[in-house]
Amino acid sequence: MKFSVQRTAFIKYLTDVQRAISSKVTLEILRNIKLDLFSDGLTLTGSNADISIETIISIADEDANLQIFEEGSVALPARFFSEIVKKLPADTITIETDPNRFITKITSGSTEFSINGVDPDSFPHLPEVGATQSLQIPSDILKQVINQTVMAVSKQESRPMLMGVHLIIQDGTLLAVATDSHRLSQRKIQLDSAKDANYNIIVPGKSLDELAKMLTDSSEEIEIQIAENQILFILGHTSFYSRLLEGNYPDTERLIPATSETQVEFNASELLKAIDRASLLSHAGRSNVVKLSIDVDKQTVMISSNSPEVGMVEEALEFTNLNGNSLEISFNPDYMKEALRSFGQTQTTLSFTMALRPFTLVPTESEGDFVQLITPMRTAN
Amino acid sequence: MKFSVQRTAFIKYLTDVQRAISSKVTLEILRNIKLDLFSDGLTLTGSNADISIETIISIADEDANLQIFEEGSVALPARFFSEIVKKLPADTITIETDPNRFITKITSGSTEFSINGVDPDSFPHLPEVGATQSLQIPSDILKQVINQTVMAVSKQESRPMLMGVHLIIQDGTLLAVATDSHRLSQRKIQLDSAKDANYNIIVPGKSLDELAKMLTDSSEEIEIQIAENQILFILGHTSFYSRLLEGNYPDTERLIPATSETQVEFNASELLKAIDRASLLSHAGRSNVVKLSIDVDKQTVMISSNSPEVGMVEEALEFTNLNGNSLEISFNPDYMKEALRSFGQTQTTLSFTMALRPFTLVPTESEGDFVQLITPMRTAN
Incomplete structure (x- = not known):
């Protein structure tokens, strides 16, 4: 096998395939990346127990400028090979494998590496999907x-x-x-x-x-x-x-409640910041719980957290459209933070039934195509 | 103690003092930051076994806009306090300590934290330097x-x-x-x-x-x-x-050689890149050694490394002004990399006496005010 390729284009292809390769894998061969050079392109393959990724550098890719001198295959230690490619000095690299011993020469500018490769036939075959439909x-x-x-x-x-x-x-x-x-x-x-x-x-x-x-x-x-x-x-x-x-x-x-007793709307990113502040205290304390106190008559929503060993926090939240029954509900702020992060800058409606029943977060504009649900926690406070 | 301060200015002062504070310290009180509020400013103090840092926020600092309502002192859990300050919502924060129980209220916008402080008198005193000269x-x-x-x-x-x-x-x-x-x-x-x-x-x-x-x-x-x-x-x-x-x-x-037998000049950052490449191989192998082969007659300088279990690398280096005797010398590339990084983009002269004697790196223009010395390694190759 012998080819030359434009180095920065090659690095992009390599990076994609490396996502499948883990140094933690038990099967030694899977720490390698497989290179197969055909008449019309170079295939790179990486795999672990769960994922396999295969990418093809075509001779038609002008950025890659793949020049094929002799077809063939080899498997090379993935991380080592990719570190070498990333640090080579020139725009072009040439890779040449001795087909008998799999020793592979990597040249670029005045640098020449010669690294020990592995028989590519020991690399597992990719799964055959063979679906009739796509x-x-x-x-x-x-x-x-x-x-x-x-x-x-x-x-x-x-x-x-x-x-x-x-x-x-x-x-x-x-x-x-x-x-x-x-x-x-x-x-x-x-x-x-x-x-x-x-x-x-x-x-x-x-x-x-x-x-x-x-x-x-x-x-x-x-x-x-x-x-x-x-x-x-x-x-x-x-x-x-x-x-x-x-x-x-x-x-x-059946887990997603069909009706609710209390609804209130927030700006998702503002609510996220307030929950994030309150979670500073809940994380420092023993139980990671924050409490939302909704008072419909006073039209207030307070978030609070209390850990006698470290202190307490309380904040009045800004909201729009508070309707239904007053309520106090406690939950793990980390679930709420991850849910709110997935909403971005949108307005978000929170809907509650009772203090110990799951509540939902939906983008106010969504018409039900996206819903997050969080199970509350019991709390002594 | 009670004061208000501009939040972003306060964060800068806090960050400086926190460099002295380590969560690994065994003396519990040193996980705290001490605040001392006087009539003309606020002193922040942090310390560990080796370092103490004290900074003064003066009432004259317009950016900080320190407003003093009541003098006093407290020690607060450093990391927790600083995380809170960083995440508070408004431009200004107000800090108020109950002088009997050291519970400290931190308010900003509609957020109110109340955290458990510690008696500031249990904080160790800063060393007295008392130097007559500066x-x-x-x-x-x-x-x-x-x-x-x-x-x-x-x-x-x-x-x-x-x-x-x-x-x-x-x-x-x-x-x-x-x-x-x-x-x-x-x-x-x-x-x-x-x-x-x-x-x-x-x-x-x-x-x-x-x-x-x-x-x-x-x-x-x-x-x-x-x-x-x-x-x-x-x-x-x-x-x-x-x-x-x-x-x-x-x-x-007496460790720095006064004379040398071989001198060669490199661009420090180009040499660094070449050593970095060669070290990819030496790190993957068993012994972390690279070899420099200087041939004065042929006017070539080669760097190489060889580890039978992984492979080998060889690169012809660019240089200027090669004089003296030919030489082969092996060394730990990591020492060389750290030395070269401290030179930046300058031209650097390497001077050698013998293969097993320490060699020096100096900026070519330096006139001897900066010198790095590296002890070579014995190698079988």
Whole structure:
């Protein structure tokens, strides 16, 4: 194998594939990146137990200016190889592998590295998705759906299926739900390309976290293919594979209250700052709880937290449209902060039923396509 | 105690004092910051075993707009207090302490914190320096002297005095030296304010690291007072105290070779990049060694590193003015990288005597006021 390539373009492709590569992986070969040089391009592949990423540098990519001298394959230690490429001195690098011993020469300017490679045949094959159907979704929308749900995914390995986002595709809509049983986030979108599609799958939260980092804020269409135990996202020249989680996701529809007794509207980012201040105190204390005190007659909303060992905090909140019954409710401020961060600068309506029943946050303008739910806490104060 | 102050100005003063405060300190009271409110200003004090910092917010500081309502003192948990101040909503904050129980109310906008303070009398007193003499040195020069020597300070607690920078002030010059016995850095400057001064002290490297972060790149004069076991730096409204290390610093003068057999000149930042590349390989291998091969007849300088388990690297270096004998010499690239970083963009002359003798790096233009020395390593390659 021998080729030359423009260094900065090559680094971009490398960076994408490296998202799949972890130094913590137990299977030694997966610490490597696989390079396959064909007559019309170079394929880079990285993988861990959950995710595989494959990207193709085509000879048609003018920025990359790929010059192919001799086809072939090799697997190279991923982190070491990428550090070398990043620090090489010249615009162009040349890579040449001895096909018998896999020793690989990397030259750029007057620098020559010679590093020990590995037989590429020992690298596991990518999963075959072989789906008959494919869906399309704009990159920016997919990124939003992921970022609005993935924070509610459970970190507890005791209930593995809660470590994923539940995706239900039917009747031309995509419903994404995640819950760790303390809070829940649900987002619904129209998906015109999915008129006849019918899927019910659980995608690991960690996979979606990595995918979101690769998604641009453009309307470029991302293709999705789903098979029995794999999902494949195609982003231009890059294929992102994730395994699916097995099991039946709990029925979350019934958790979201249909009616409420108290409603109040906030600017999401102002409320976030106030919760953030109150959480300074709750974090310093023993129990991480803040209290919202809503007085409909006086038209006041107070947030407070009290930890005898450190002190207390109280703040009058600004709001609009307070209706319904007065109420005191306590909750973990960190769940509220993560929920509010996903709303950005919008107006947000909080709806409550009772002090110990879950309450919801929705963007005031949303018409029900995005809802966050938080379970309150009992408190002695 | 009760005062109000402009919040962003107050944060700057707080940040300076917090450099002295460590959450790792064993003496509980030192996790606090002390506030003393007098008729003409507010003093903030922080301390750990090695460093104490005191800063005065004067009523004359218009940006701070300090309003004094009632004099008094309190000690407050430093990190918690500073996090609160940073996140408060309004431009002004008001702080009021109950003199009997030290509970302190912090108000800003519609937010009110009430936190548990501590008796300020339990806070240790600052050292009395009581020097009869003081020196002046411009802030940017002092910062440079520290940054050019402190990297060579030892991290090994086995020889505590090597954990400091040796300062010798005599005959109107300041000589600063640090060595960890593998490398040495020495900087000499004229100090006109020290014509009659005569000091020989060791200042802890960690203290100087913190001090350097507070020094600006301006020519503002810093005042220095030295007592038997303390040094005091006065930076405008802020006093920075450090304890001195006890013991006799080794005689380092004789370590610096007076003559050399081989000299070669590099651009410091280009050489740094090449060493950095070669160190990628030496770090991945078992022994962290790179080799410089100087051939005077061929007029070539090669850098290389070889670790059979990972591979090898070789690079032809650009240089000017190569004179003397040919030579092969091996060394730890990390010492060389730290030395070169302190040179910036200048031309740097490397001077060698023999393969196993220490070699020096000096800025080509320096006339001997800055020298770095590195001890080579034996290598099998």
